[in-house]
Amino acid sequence: MLKRFFDLFTALCGLVLLAPVLLIIALLIRLKLGSPVLFRQVRPGLHGKPFEMVKFRTMRDAVDKHGNPLPDDQRMTRLGHILRATSLDELPELWNVLKGDMSLVGPRPLLMEYLPLYSAEQYRRHEVRPGVTGWAQINGRNALSWEEKFKLDVWYVDNQSLWLDLKILFLTVKKVLVRDGISAEGQATMERFRGNDR
Template identity: 75%
Template sequence: MKRLFDIFASAIGLILLSPVILIVAFLIRRKLGSPVLFRQVRPGIHGKPFDMIKFRTMRDAIDDQGNPLPDAERMTPFGSFLRSSSLDELPELWNVFKGDMSLVGPRPLLMQYLPLYSAEQYRRHEVKPGVTGWAQVNGRNSLEWDEKFKLDIWYVDNRSFILDLRILLATVKKVLIRDGISHENNATMEAFKGSQDK
């Protein structure tokens, strides 16, 4: 039932939101240049890699050694708007339609985090990653890593179709009030450096 709902809802979303997607793509191309889409390999269910797609929100800016500048220096006001409004997440509906992701589940993090998890934290990969999730509607990037992982595992243990609907409705509210977009003192979430419970 969850997969059928994902297919139906993502297809309807892609169709209904296609004018918004096209406008955002045009504005990104004009303000940030190309590529319009940001692609990155992320771990899916059981840690299996997949290509996640989002709208680009940062400019290409490097230091004298060719290394990317910190996120805060590459983020533009337009990119911040895309993130705070969650418009940058719209292309992930294609990942949901393909089956790489679900509408609801733990957010897909970085591949380099996989060996850093404790056995309990790794359980977040027992389900497909989601566009939104229990942690996102209970603090999002304002949470500390341990809090976020506990919420992810709670979802894994208590997931249901009704809970997914509750999370989706709560996500709409969170997006409208733009709550929990950034972590304190960081433009984006601070990098995960490993579990203390390994």
């Protein structure tokens, strides 16, 4: 209950105080990328229950001759790179926190298609609400391997506390300022998870 109250209070204050920043970013995306300004995608939440996550859009809608989206590094724009490097693209997720779909701190919500690929231990990351930031984010973010990231997620599930959340939020700000671990080596973001046997 204390964690949820902290999430509600902080997310509401954040949305109010950051409203001018959100508006400016939305206008820049509209001018540079067109509409929609927000990227919406269904992700697994608490206990794997689907919810619609919202972020600022960072990529062009570029496709190949077969209509398939081009790789992330070919669709990423300069504005999108700046938004991701500063984590400003994540700000709309405060709305997800307000709704109760997410928490400020928890394992990052990944793709629905990953659910059947997890081991029983890895699936434990869904025992808590997904977070805007998390233990894995301050310990390497996208520079980590999937195995390392999942181990950190499960460690957080077993050790969560309000004090740990405050520490993670503080270290997240520090990580954003030094722009550490934004992408995996040779990737614009992170290579797709293909299961534990690959």
